[in-house]
Amino acid sequence: VDAPLPAARPRRIVVPSGGIGGARFLRGLLAAAPDAEVTVIGNTADDITLFGLRICPDLDTLMYTLGGGIHVEQGWGRDQETYVVKSELAAYGAGPDWFGLGDRDLATHIVRTQMLDAGYPLSEVTTALCTSWGLAARGVRLLPMTDDRVETHVVIESAGREGGTSRRAVHFQEYWVRLRAEPVAHEVVAVGADTARPGPGVIDALAGADLVLLPPSNPVVSIGTILAVPGIRDALRATPARVVVLSPVIGGAPVRGMADKVLAAIGVASTAEAVAALYGGRESGGLLDGWLVDEHDADAVPVVEALGVRCAAVPLLMPDQEHAAAMAHAALGLAAELKVAPA
C-alpha cells in the first residue's frame, strides 16, 4: 500500500456513523483519543417529516450523545424527556402516534424546520444546533452525509385490496419504529441517493483524514446509505488513511436488534465475516484495512484475514462508556498495527 502512514496518534479521525451504536462508540472514542479532531459524517436517510417538522434521528442521537443531552439508557432522545405535546397531539387524533416525539426533542425539530424553511442547508442548520450543544469545544464536527434529500424506503408485503398480498414501500422509520422490523424486508431503497451530493466538508474530511473508523452501525441503512451518496465510497477508497471497522454483528446476530432483517434484504448473512465481505478488503477494491470482531467471533478472524483485511477479536459490547472507550482503544490499536504492517 503506497498511502502515507498516519502519525503515531491519529489527529484527524473521520467516523461515518448511524445513530445509537455510532454515537455510543463516539463517546468512547472521545474518551480514548481526547486530543483528536473528530469529524462525524452522519446518516440522514432516516430523516422524516412528521407534523410538519423535519426530524433527523441519527444527527440528533449523535448531537445529544456527544453534547451530553442523550437519554443514556435508551440510547436515543433527550434525558429527562416529557411527552406532553405528543399526548395532546394524540388527543386531537393527529397522527402518527408511533414516533417518540418528546417535548425537549421537539424544540430541536422546531428550530431545524424554521432554519430549513428560511433557506439554510441542513449542514449549516446542523452546525448551528451542534454549536449550541458545545460539540466544537469537544473537538467534534458533525456533517450530514448530504444536504440533499435521501430517504430509505423498505419494500414489504402487505394485504392487498382484493385479498392476497401486494408489495409496498414504507419509510424506514415506519418499518423500524412502527412495524418493529417484523415484516420481511424484500428490498431497501435509498430514494434520492443516486442524485445526492456529499455534504460540504465530507469529501475533504475523508481526503484529509489520519484515520477512518466505522462504528458498529447498521451496514445497510446507516453506513450503506452514506456510501450510496455518489462520491463518498470513492473518497473512502481513495483516502490515505487506514479504514478500520467495528463489526455490527456479534455471534451471528446484530448488536442492536433487527439489522439482520435489512441484511437479509440485500442477501447478506448476519455474521461478522459476511458483513466484512460486504465492505470488502481494500486490496480487492473494497474499503477495509482492518476489522474488529467480537471475542465470541474469534473463528471469523482467519476468514476475514483471507479477504486481505487485518482482523482482531476483542469485546465489542458497549454497556457503558468504559466499554466503548476500550473498543475505541482497540480500534486505535489495530490502526497502529496497520501502520507498522499494513494488511
Next chain:
Amino acid sequence: VDAPLPAARPRRIVVPSGGIGGARFLRGLLAAAPDAEVTVIGNTADDITLFGLRICPDLDTLMYTLGGGIHVEQGWGRDQETYVVKSELAAYGAGPDWFGLGDRDLATHIVRTQMLDAGYPLSEVTTALCTSWGLAARGVRLLPMTDDRVETHVVIESAGREGGTSRRAVHFQEYWVRLRAEPVAHEVVAVGADTARPGPGVIDALAGADLVLLPPSNPVVSIGTILAVPGIRDALRATPARVVVLSPVIGGAPVRGMADKVLAAIGVASTAEAVAALYGGRESGGLLDGWLVDEHDADAVPVVEALGVRCAAVPLLMPDQEHAAAMAHAALGLAAELKVAPA
C-alpha cells in the same frame, strides 16, 4: 324600528368576540341560555406566526374556555400547562422568548399549521379543532372573522439610529405581550383588513340572528378589527336582531388593563359613554340597540340613552362563572326589554 321582533327567548345568539373577556362572558352565556345556539365570530387580527407555527390567540382562548381546557385563573392558555419546549427553544437561543408558548398549547398550533399548510382554510381548521374540543355538543360554533390574513400593527415611537426617535409598527402581540402596552400607541392599523372577506358563515349568522351580544372585548383591537372586515359592520347594521353590548370600560378604566392605550390611539376616552358613542346608536347609523354599563357608571346611563341607546347599569365584573352568567342574564334581560319597547 321595522325589524321583526326576536322570540321571547332568543335561540340564535351571535357573539363577535376577542379573547379572554369574551370567552369568560360566553361561559356565562352558555350557563344563562343553555338552549341557545351560539355562534361566536372570533377576532383573528391578533394571530401571529412564531417558530413557524400559526398561533391564533383569541380563537384558542375561546376554544379552550368553551371546551373546558382553559387555565381558568389566567384566562388564556391551557390548564395544567408545562413549558418544556419553550425552555429548550430558549436554550437554543431561538427567539422570541416573550410569548407564553406552552407544551399543551403547542399541539394546537402544530395541528393548525399542518392543516393550513395542507391547504385548508382557517375556518375549516377551526371547526376541526373545535370538534375535538366538543364545542358543537355544547351548542357553540366558532367562526373566524375571516380566512384571510389580517394583522393588527401598533405604531410606536422608538429610538432612531442616529439619535432622536422614529416611529415603527410592531405586531399587536409584541406591543401587548412583550412591551406590555407601555409605549404610547400612535396608531392602530389592521393590516389586510381592507381586502379581507368575512369568513364562511359570518354574514349568514348575523343575518339570521335572534340576538347579537358584544361581550366586553376590546373595542379597538378585538371588536374593532372584526368590524374592519368589509361587510361585517354592514351585516351588523342590517341584522333584524337586537344588538346589545356590555361595556369593556368600568369606572374610567378598561376591565382588563391596557385597552385605554389603544383607545387613546383612536382618540376615544376610556369611559363607558365614550365607547358607546364610538359604536353609535342604531338610529343614527351606528350599531347599538342596548348598552350595559357597570353599576359604578350609573351616571353614564342618561348620556348613553341620549344616543338613542337603551342603557342599564349592572355589575360587569367576572371574577367567576356565576358573575359572568349574571351578566349574560342582564344582557338577555335588556334585550327582552328592547323587544317590548325598542329604543
